[in-house]
Amino acid sequence: MTTSFSDRLSAQIRKTGSATCVGLDPRKASLPGELRLADDASPEAWAASYETFAIGVIDAVAGKVPVVKPQAAFFEQLGPAGMQALYRVVQHAHRAGLLTIMDGKRNDIGSTAEAYADAYLGAGDRSPWGSDSLTVSPYLGADSLDPFIARCDERAAGIFVLVKTSNPGGGMLQDRRSDSDQQTIYQTVAQHIAKQNATRVGASGYGPVGAVVGATYPEQLAELRKAMPQAYLLIPGFGAQGGGAQDVAAGFHPNGLGAVVNNSRGIIFAHQRPEYAEKFGASAWQDAVAAATDLMNQQLASVVQPAQT
Numbered sequence: 001m002t003t004s005f006s007d008r009l010s011a012q013i014r015k016t017g018s019a020t021c022v023g024l025d026p027r028k029a030s031l032p033g034e035l036r037l038a039d040d041a042s043p044e045a046w047a048a049s050y051e052t053f054a055i056g057v058i059d060a061v062a063g064k065v066p067v068v069k070p071q072a073a074f075f076e077q078l079g080p081a082g083m084q085a086l087y088r089v090v091q092h093a094h095r096a097g098l099l100t101i102m103d104g105k106r107n108d109i110g111s112t113a114e115a116y117a118d119a120y121l122g123a124g125d126r127s128p129w130g131s132d133s134l135t136v137s138p139y140l141g142a143d144s145l146d147p148f149i150a151r152c153d154e155r156a157a158g159i160f161v162l163v164k165t166s167n168p169g170g171g172m173l174q175d176r177r178s179d180s181d182q183q184t185i186y187q188t189v190a191q192h193i194a195k196q197n198a199t200r201v202g203a204s205g206y207g208p209v210g211a212v213v214g215a216t217y218p219e220q221l222a223e224l225r226k227a228m229p230q231a232y233l234l235i236p237g238f239g240a241q242g243g244g245a246q247d248v249a250a251g252f253h254p255n256g257l258g259a260v261v262n263n264s265r266g267i268i269f270a271h272q273r274p275e276y277a278e279k280f281g282a283s284a285w286q287d288a289v290a291a292a293t294d295l296m297n298q299q300l301a302s303v304v305q306p307a308q309t
């Protein structure tokens with residue numbers, strides 16, 4: 001039987017001694033000089049550049065972190081060539097021994113959600129995109145999540161459902177309280193996730209339905225850790241959005257498992273940070289990526305017990 005996604009993630013965290021998730025969010029203006037093209041370069045040319053960059057990042061962080069999170073939006077922006085590049089990036093990550101979280105924030109009504117789930121969930125040849133897991137929006141309700149959860153069960157995949165997002169405007173919906181029981185919407189989503197995981201727990205103690213909780217809301221992170229004891233948390237908002245190591249500590253269980261912390265710009269564009277620009281120079285951007293990853297691993301290790309092998 002194939003090992004569940006949550007057990008694979010736990011094993012990877014133990015093996016690498018890291019809970020860092022490196023976000024693959026290429027942006028034209030921030031690429032290292034050798035990969036930056038003219039403003040009027042074709043989408044195909046940019047797609048090749050993004051692919052080379054993302055593969056370069058993967059090679060720099062392989063063995064140092066458990067998982068990478070390709071952000072579909074930046075590839076999708078380049079049209080079909082971008083999507084093909086994204087597919088090859090996912091494949092390369094797996095070849096390098098990394099798990100993948102496809103960041104697509106997908107969902108729709110049940111029948112359409114079924115198509116998204118079929119497309120994205122399942123590593124290797126278990127799905128056309130071959131990703132281990134996918135970010136999913138909950139705002140169409142429980143029946144829209146069911147097809148994703150069913151695919152997780154069938155294909156040993158995982159999802160990360162948006163619960164309390166890192167952006168300042170997320171509270172407009174997520175913090176709204178019900179008139180009847182005073183529960184917030186994010187608490188309602190968390191309760192649903194906890195219920196879904198209860199009958200699906202793997203050997204390391206987690207189910208396939210993870211939750212996205214921003215590093216920018218440490219109080220809610222602590223609350224949500226308790227509300228969803230069997231959910232893996234994906235914690236974005238570290239670094240560029242203001243979250244630090246102390247802010248994410250409450251997302252972990254005492255055994256060092258239960259969460260991965262995403263950092264995209266702070267790692268992949270490390271060549272722009274003055275301290276690394278001076279040390280490594282423009283062409284050694286992969287060394288800057290590796291150094292920024294080591295630093296983040298150290299920062300997390302200062303607040304989180306390393307997971308035991």
Ligand SMILES: O=C(O)c1cc(=O)[nH]c(=O)n1[C@@H]1O[C@H](COP(=O)(O)O)[C@@H](O)[C@H]1O
Binds near residue numbers: 103167214239263266
């Ligand atoms: O699902 C996500 O990953 C996500 C959820 C959220 O609440 N906030 C958030 O920033 N993200 C993603 O995490 C990444 C953050 O990038 P950096 O701010 O550069 O680290 C982007 O790909 C965002 O789309």
